Amino acid sequence: MDDILLSISQLSVAVEDKEILHGVDMVIRKGETHALFGPNGSGKSTLLMAIMGFPRYQVIKGNIAFKGKDITNLPLDERARLGIGMSFQRPPVVRGVKTLDIVAACLKGQGNQESIDKLAEEANMADFLGREINYGFSGGEIKRSELMQLLAQKPELSLLDEPESGVDLINIALIGELINELLEKNHLIRDRKHAGLIITHTGHILDYVNARTGYVMIEGRIIGEGDPHEILATIKEKGYKKCIECAK
Amino acid sequence: MHRMREIKSPKTYKDKAKAASAKAAALGEDVDVSAYVSSAEEQPYQDDPSKLPTKTKEDMLKVGIILDNTNQRSGTYIQMDNTPVHSSSGQEGIEVMAISQALEKHDWLADYWWRAVAVDTDKYTANVELSQHSGYFIRALPGYRTIYPVQSCLYLTKARLAQNVHNIIIAEEDSELHIITGCAAASSEEAGLHLGVSEFYLKRGAKVTFTMIHSWNPEVAVRPRTGIIVEEDAVFLSNYVIMKPVHSLQTNPVARCIGDNAVVRFSSILVAPPESNMDLGSRVFLNAKGAKTEIITRAITTGGNIIARGYIEGDAPNVKGHLECRGLILKEGGVIHAIPELKGNLAGVDLSHEAAVGKIAEEEIEYLMARGLTRTEATATIVRGFLRVDIEGLPPMLNTELQRAVEASEKDIM
Known part of the structure; x- marks a missing residue:
């Protein structure tokens, strides 16, 4: 179907020769938002990094297709230019490189100072444009900065790695708004082109961003798929143990 | 037209220089000064520096010297080989001239001669004293501030010439002086030697920014010798940039904070292409209460060798110094050797350093x-x-x- 944006089939991924993901399947269509739950170390971030194409994450089996094209062996930067973007959980500090420089790079020469200022204001990051990227940023500032960059980049598929972790309650609403803008939640469902895959440990972000499908990942496998709010309620009530039992 | 006057130093300087004429420098590869010629043809004086040859102007522009429109400069000094070819001041209270002319104008200038740099430091300072080829004098009168920077250029055109210059910069009390200095070689392959003595005197409350850009070639050896004396509440900011090949560069300027709350900052940007050898340091002595310094070096090698030194010594109450050196090795074969040193002689001094050398993460x-x-x-x-x-x-x-x-x-x- 031509509305399929991302199609992952039987994906196994190793990091430094250790297999982390074992045969993951996933399909995300245009306009959809999916949520990925799972305990620490279950392989959620590995999945995002493998979709984005970081060389350390080696695909040892299966494939990844984006907009109908097999991207399993496509370099990281080409995937980004094809329309995949990522909000990092712990992005590196790049000394000397200003936030403004990266936002400008994300705009691919399409923006001007006015559009950058507007984005920065929206993300409450106006005071950070002149600062070195991620240097001395608080948890919330990092998340807002990451989302500001993605809003400039406008990827068709956004991979969001725990966008609410380390964010206080006041800021989480803003984070939610930024994600909703990124995923075109203000458009009619049929008009939405952008999709998202959100890793959430606590599920707090789902109070602000609607997701269509939820997955539970345990030990590198997706063991369940369904309504994200129901999944979250089960996890909250019974913990991941119950999910593991259900899967057996 | 201004004719160069013979510079007469007191006999004691000549004697000291003669005694030190074979004295090897403490650092850097030894350069045989006798392998270079010391005289060059005199160049014509230019009242209007925009009339200098296009190639010359282009070379100078690359080191920050603008000659076609000097509206945005408070003064200009141009020296080609041994000849001052232009000097002018565009602002009241700012003096810009050849050092020989300044010695004629100001009797007292002899009092500043070899006070910030010792004439017998090594054979290079001795050589400048014994065989000097002008240099510049820049001064801001008390309370005057440059609106635009003063620019000075030392340009080497003759093959195998040893260019020996002696510069003096004085910022009188509460004045502000911004200087851009560009040093360049006309040829991309001819050998040459640049020996430059620069003595800075910052009086109480003065501020000087000194931005120096070097553009030599793989056959030129460079041995600047710089001393800076910083009085109470004065601020000296030095920015040094070298991104073109040089056969051998060694310099280790010394700043002495002798007045309370004096501030000195050295920022250096060094890029060493293959076959370049750079040994660059900065030394700051915090000798007065509340003096502060920061030495920042960014070094990149694309195949050349860089030694990045830094030395801070504090022996007065409440002084503070920080040294930061970061080096990037972009290509194999290059070496960056960071040597940060701190010396505290008194309880309560606050000195720190950080150094990192590696590739891009x-x-x-x-x-x-x-x-x-x-x-x-x-x-x-x-x-x-x-x-x-x-x-x-x-x-x-x-x-x-x-x-x-x-x-x-x-x-x-x-």
Whole structure:
């Protein structure tokens, strides 16, 4: 179907020769938002990094297709230019490189100072444009900065790695708004082109961003798929143990 | 037209220089001064520096010297080989002239001669004393502030010439002086030797920013000898940029904070292409209460050798010093050797340093690639950022010019 944006089939991924993901399947269509739950170390971030194409994450089996094209062996930067973007959980500090420089790079020469200022204001990051990227940023500032960059980049598929972790309650609403803008939640469902895959440990972000499908990942496998709010309620009530039992 | 006057130093300096004429320098490869010629044809004086040859002007522009429109300069001094070919001041209270002319004008200038740099430091200072070829004198009168920077250029055209210059810069009380100095070789291959003695005197409450850009060639040896004396509440900011090949550069300027709350900052941007050898340091002595210093070095090797030294010594109450050296090895074969040193002689001094040498972190490159930049673009962005030292206190225009000089050389690095 031509509305399929991302199609992952039987994906196994190793990091430094250790297999982390074992045969993951996933399909995300245009306009959809999916949520990925799972305990620490279950392989959620590995999945995002493998979709984005970081060389350390080696695909040892299966494939990844984006907009109908097999991207399993496509370099990281080409995937980004094809329309995949990522909000990092712990992005590196790049000394000397200003936030403004990266936002400008994300705009691919399409923006001007006015559009950058507007984005920065929206993300409450106006005071950070002149600062070195991620240097001395608080948890919330990092998340807002990451989302500001993605809003400039406008990827068709956004991979969001725990966008609410380390964010206080006041800021989480803003984070939610930024994600909703990124995923075109203000458009009619049929008009939405952008999709998202959100890793959430606590599920707090789902109070602000609607997701269509939820997955539970345990030990590198997706063991369940369904309504994200129901999944979250089960996890909250019974913990991941119950999910593991259900899967057996 | 101004004719160069013979510079007469007191006999004691000549005697000391003669005694030190074979004295090897403490650091750096030994340069045989006798292998260079000391005389060059006199060049015609130019009242209007825009009439200098186009190639000369282009070479000078690359080191920050603007000759076609000097409206945005408070003064200009141009020396080609041994001849001062132009000097002018465009602002009241700012003096810019050849040192020989200054010695004629100001009897008292002899009192500043070899006070910040010892004449018998080594054979290079001795050689400058014994065989001097002018140099510049720049002075801001008390309370005067340069609106635009003063520019000075020392330009080497004759093959195998030893250019021996002695410069004196005086910022009188509560004055402000911004200087851009460009030193360049006309040829991309002829050998040459540049020996430059620079003595800075900052009186109480004065501020000097000194931005120096060097552009030599793989056959030129350079031995600047610089001393800076900083009085109470005065601020000295030095920015040094070298991004073109040089056969051998060794310099280790010394700043002495002799007045309370004096401030000194050295920022250096060094890029060493293959076969370049750079040994560059900065030394600051915090000798008065509340004096502060910061020494920042960014070094990149694309195959050349860099020794980046830094030395801070504090022996007065409440002094503070920080030394930061970061080095990037972009290509195999290059060496960066960081030597930070701190010496405290009193309880309560606050001295610190950080030094890091390595390659660009892969994680940083990949972060930018995830935003759609190619590996080359990501590397260039990081290198550009690495070389961007935002210098506190530097007027925005100077900062812009400094960045322009850095960016102009980026393509050579990549």
